[in-house]
Amino acid sequence: MARLTILLVALIAAMATAFAPVPLSRTVSSTALNGQTRVEVKVGEGEPIESALRRFKREVNKSGHLMDLRHKRYFENSQDRKKRKIVQARIRKRLERMQARRLRQRRS
Numbered sequence: 001m002a003r004l005t006i007l008l009v010a011l012i013a014a015m016a017t018a019f020a021p022v023p024l025s026r027t028v029s030s031t032a033l034n035g036q037t038r039v040e041v042k043v044g045e046g047e048p049i050e051s052a053l054r055r056f057k058r059e060v061n062k063s064g065h066l067m068d069l070r071h072k073r074y075f076e077n078s079q080d081r082k083k084r085k086i087v088q089a090r091i092r093k094r095l096e097r098m099q100a101r102r103l104r105q106r107r108s
Contacts, residue, residue, distance in 0.1 A: 039063050 039059045043052045060066060071084070 039056065041052055041056045041059060043049070076084070
């Protein structure tokens with residue numbers, strides 16, 4: 001009977017610590033699967049968590065590793081990858097030309 005009581009007390013103590021609330025960290029961070037991309041957002045004192053999450057999402061989108069994960073969801077052979085990269089470069093160059101044209105128009 002004593003062993004059963006000790007076992008129940010130990011079980012209840014283990015469950016109490018397992019479901020205890022985890023203290024909030026003041027840094028929101030993300031690491032890519034291979035550990036190369038790291039995104040961190042420092043949360044200021046009194047800053048709402050919603051704004052910190054919004055900044056975190058923006059930084060993750062800027063880092064580009066979500067797009068990489070999206071492309072790695074399915075197998076992509078080298079020819080398809082090459083075609084995708086060419087299309088991405090074409091779009092990137094077009095956007096750069098448009099931005100340069102806008103800057104020239106603003107200056108003149």
